[in-house]
Amino acid sequence: METMELGSAPDFSEDVGALKKGPWTSAEDAILVAYVTKHGEGNWNSVQKHSGLYRCGKSCRLRWANHLRPNLKKGAFTPEEERMIIELHAKLGNKWARMAAQLPGRTDNEIKNYWNTRIKRRMRAGLPVYPPEMQNPAANSQYLFEHGEMSMSSGGESECDPGSSPSTGDFQNLSVSGMHGGCRMKSCSSLTGMSDLPLSSVVTQTLSAGQSISSPGRRMKRMHRDTQCSSMSGASGGGGLFPQLSDESSKTMPYFKARRSCGTRNSMRLAQIAGFPYDPDPEGLHFEESADSAGTPGSAMTSPYTAFSLPQNHHLLSSEADSFGSNNSNNSSFLQALLQEAQNLDPGRDQIRSAELSDQLLVLTSANPPMDVSALMSPRKSRWGEDSDPTTPLEGRTYSMFSEDTSPNCTSNWDETSTLQSPLTTVSSNLQAAHVGGLKIENSAQHDMPCGNYGDEENLISSLLDFARPDATPVVEWYNPPDVYTLGGQPCHSLPEAIEAAFHHQDVVAELEHLGAAGHPVANHVWELGSCPWNNMPAEHAEGSPGLLPDDVDVVASTVPLPLHASFPLILAFTFLDPVVYGPSLAQSAASGQPHANEMRSSQPAAESGPGPGAGSGLRAQAQTRPEGTGRSREPDADQSSGVAIGRPLSKNAAISTLEQSALKQVREKGSQYPTQPRFYLLLKRLASGSGGFNSPGRSKLGELIVPD
DNA sequence: AAACGGTGCAACCGCTTCACC
DNA sequence: GGGTGAAGCGGTTGCACCGTT
Incomplete structure (x- = not known):
């Protein structure tokens, strides 16, 4: 029996009939090494049969590939390897195996772990991933959008310059104004970093990966501080993705939470798309309360949407609502931009990519509503009456769009600014001062008539979304x-x-x-x-x-x-x-x-x-x-x-x-x-x-x- | 010293891809 | 062409370790 040849098998008596899991022992390693030495790699399912290892073939293969096979490099990555990883990731995205193929002695798992820890940590901390001489804010944004946490190898032909630098932050730093709803990202994006981006990259990145913020539970906690910190502080380190927006908008954006029970991952994603700081604290989720208060029992649980809850005690100013709308508009623009890119694909060339886009769009669609819509249906006397906008035609009568979230997190950031300056106004004013994506955003107040010089229908939509100034809608x-x-x-x-x-x-x-x-x-x-x-x-x-x-x-x-x-x-x-x-x-x-x-x-x-x-x-x-x-x-x-x-x-x-x-x-x-x-x-x-x-x-x-x- | 939280790593899981029948 | 199993891949989880409070 081969088991005998290879030495005594470990005692798995308590697992008789069941495959062992968990860490490998040195004895198991020895058995596996001996087996592979004799029979070669492959046919992993027979390992258990012939060696006496109570491990599944899959596990054996992984153990061999990641730890036992010869020529494996152990220890920390060298600077050269780090550089290669960064470049390869820029080029390939999360194609760990392909990256490993170019790094002799390194395994995909190793590279993946490396990326998911060190690199992301640096990114979250606002530290440059690339050497300073390689940094380029615009490229950073593109890099992050294309590859930041995602595999986005559109057709395997990333145009991303490997030298571009994701200098700061994940897209946790995103502070998207969302004022470009219904338009293609390329031409009407209000976001410097997002103009001319392949939207698929954005969406893909946003929807499908991002381990660092996608895992519930402990990983969420792990991210909590980083996320809040980077999000709420805008561009930490001064080089955020959208420096013209991040500082103010991050302060004024509603701080909303994602419901754990439904689409949390997407919630988080979309929260970040929308530029809302995401509070990953699972303990702080109060969606169910909001559902109840909304007078639509069960709606919270039945919604296919990701539900976002906003603090109930936010002052219900129109501007806040505006930010709400802008938030959604942003999502909408993602959706449409995704459509656009999908449509631009050469039908014969990239079918799968297109289909992926389709899937992603579906994700986006399903999670699109940025708010707790059930709460929207709930009439609730807000504090508007106290701080009522004199121009409000409804004389303070309003209906809360915000659910029962009384988390201090939710109130503090908001209250500090919301009564003073609307998020949208803030964002708008930031935008107004900026040339964004080649389009000079003018102060909408300068438009006396609803006719501006906005160039195309996309910008029409974008401009129409200045909800804070309906009187100046160009x-x-x-x-x-x-x-x-x-x-x-x-x-x-x-x-x-x-x-x-x-x-x-x-x-x-x-x-x-x-x-x-x-x-x-x-x-x-x-x-x-x-x-x-x-x-x-x-x-x-x-x-x-x-x-x-x-x-x-x-x-x-x-x-x-x-x-x-x-x-x-x-x-x-x-x-x-x-x-x-x-x-x-x-x-x-x-x-x-x-x-x-x-x-x-x-x-x-x-x-x-x-x-x-x-x-x-x-x-x-x-x-x-x-x-x-x-x-x-x-x-x-x-x-x-x-x-x-x-x-x-x-x-x-x-x-x-x-x-x-x-x-x-x-x-x-x-x-x-x-x-x-x-x-x-x-x-x-x-x-x-x-x-x-x-x-x-x-x-x-x-x-x-x-x-x- | 204990509790707590962050980190890194190994391993697992679910899924896709591929090869073969 | 469809079914099946093996291999591969990428995301996620479990856990030990370590630093901080």
Whole structure:
């Protein structure tokens, strides 16, 4: 028997019949070494059979590969090795095995551990990973976004300069203003470090890796101080990703927590995307309270979303709500930017990448709402009455968007500044002073009329998101506003006026009177603030395409809660399609017997969306050709953590399909030719109380991206 | 000295990929 | 082409060690 040849096997009598786990003993090592020496590597499952080791083949392989095989280097990494690791990581991302292949004697596990400890520690501490001469703030940002914690080897061809330096912080330092909702990151990002980034990198990085902040429990605790420190202090060391934002915005951003029970990982991620410092302290999570207080029992547990709770005792100023909205808008922009990149992929070249993007988008979608939406539905007398904004049309009547989080953490940072300066204002003022991404952000107050010089539709969205200054909302220069907006039949001469009027509208006020009262579910209302021709729309937009969507205009439908005056979440729908594209499209399609969007995802023929480069057409094909079960990206199950069945967010493909279908329907039914009259819609959507709220499938504020299973 | 928390490392786990039938 | 098992990969966890309070 081979066991005899190799010496006495360790005593595993208590584990007879079971494979041993845990640390290897020297005796086991000796057996394994002897076995491999005699039989060579491979066929690991036979090791146990022939050597008497009570270890699974997998374990044997790992032990051999990581510790026993010859020529293994032990001990600390040399500076040269460290440099190589950094460079390789910049180039390859978290491809530890590939990195190990270029570092003789080092194992993937070793490199991975090294990266996850030393490098990240340096990053969290704001210390440069690269030597000073290699540092470059812009490159740092890009580096971090592309590879900071993630494997982001888009097609294995990272353009990232290995010499670029992630000098400071993880993206825990991100202080994203979120004022670029609904736009592609490249051109309208308000963030220096994010302009011209491959969004997939951002999203991938943000969604899928990041051990340092993704592990619950002890690892969370481990990160706690670092995270708070780096986040709240902005760019520690003076070189944050977004130095023009980080200091102030980090102070003023709401400090919110992620619910542990549902999508904590994504919560954390998105919290950081949104620039909100994440409090990983599991003990401080109070979502359930918020759910209860929201008057929507179970909603917290049933939401497929990640729920973010905001401190209840935050002063409920419109500006705070603005930051809320901006937060979401940011997420939205991620979503759309992701769409954009996905669409830009060469269908024949990177199918899997596209599919991964799809998956990531789904993650993003499922976790998109940045707030505890159940709390949104809860009427709660806020402290607004005490600090009421004199301009608030609702005279202090408001409905808390914040849940019951009374954590000191939550209040302190906020209270220090919120009553003095709104987060958004702060961010805005920072932005106004900065040239960001090649776009000079002007002080919106300088715009007397809602017409600015913002260049394109993306910036329109971005600029529209200055919720703090609805009176100074600029739009793109080619946007030809209508003479008169209408709101509930009442004429308004400007969009801001229309918005404002919404809050004075008798129906709105009347409903507010009843909002939140138990047993008073209120139907959603959509006030259409008019539509207008885009007479001056650039030709490339006006001409349309056979594929329904111009190829440079992807699905431009921004879902932005626009909580002006903290009374309503508004949904800003910006679309080049006809009205209902973003509106109750799914509900209508469901009612009309059209294919369920989820069905469309798998069954819609490509021809349906036209032969042109319409948004998503190629993408859908890509996703459909992706072999099932391949690729590491797994479709996230938003309900997994909550364990409650609820509507699933549509995939990107399905969302696009839905939009395209809707557009197609419009074209067919109305005979109109897209996009001769693209429109800008501001949808004011009332939050219904009770079960009909945003958590409800089909009525979510992602709304139309959520359908029942 | 004890408690606590951070760190580094080894090992495990779940999943994908590959090869073979 | 589909099924199956082995190997590989990357993320996560467990735990001992160490420094600090």
